[in-house]
Amino acid sequence: MSKLNQPELTALYASEAYTIKTYRFAVSNGLYRVRIYLKHGYHPTAKAGTSALNIAIEGRSVMDGLDLFSAGGLDFNQSLVYEYPLNKVADGVLDIEFSCAPEVDPSTRLCNAIEIIPEINEAL
Numbered sequence: 001m002s003k004l005n006q007p008e009l010t011a012l013y014a015s016e017a018y019t020i021k022t023y024r025f026a027v028s029n030g031l032y033r034v035r036i037y038l039k040h041g042y043h044p045t046a047k048a049g050t051s052a053l054n055i056a057i058e059g060r061s062v063m064d065g066l067d068l069f070s071a072g073g074l075d076f077n078q079s080l081v082y083e084y085p086l087n088k089v090a091d092g093v094l095d096i097e098f099s100c101a102p103e104v105d106p107s108t109r110l111c112n113a114i115e116i117i118p119e120i121n122e123a124l
Helices: 007-013
Strands: 022-026 030-038 053-057 060-066 080-089 093-099 113-120
Touching (some): 007 030, 022 113, 053 080, 060 080, 080 093
Antiparallel strands (some): 022 093, 030 080, 053 093
16 A cells, blocks of 8 residues: 555555445435545456446436446556535435446445535535
């Protein structure tokens, strides 16, 4: 981890959750920006073209078929941050779903950190 390309974020990438399906966050109704921090850190499964991560926020697909290792330039030290604005929450829960195709190793469903930022925090 000492060679992380973004050393100021080392703590975020020190561990990861994998084989995850859903994160649910209790929030006030409103609009939220979501940042998802990802890094492929498990060497034995790393091979370009063997993973395809899908992410949906509040039922809206925001990522479809990301090959995380390839997106990081085949570099274990490359961290990635994806940002998704204007996610409308109307039920008090922000849902983030992770999936992959059945033939893909479920450990592809991974995440290092999630940041939720209110954009407009008023009742909808």
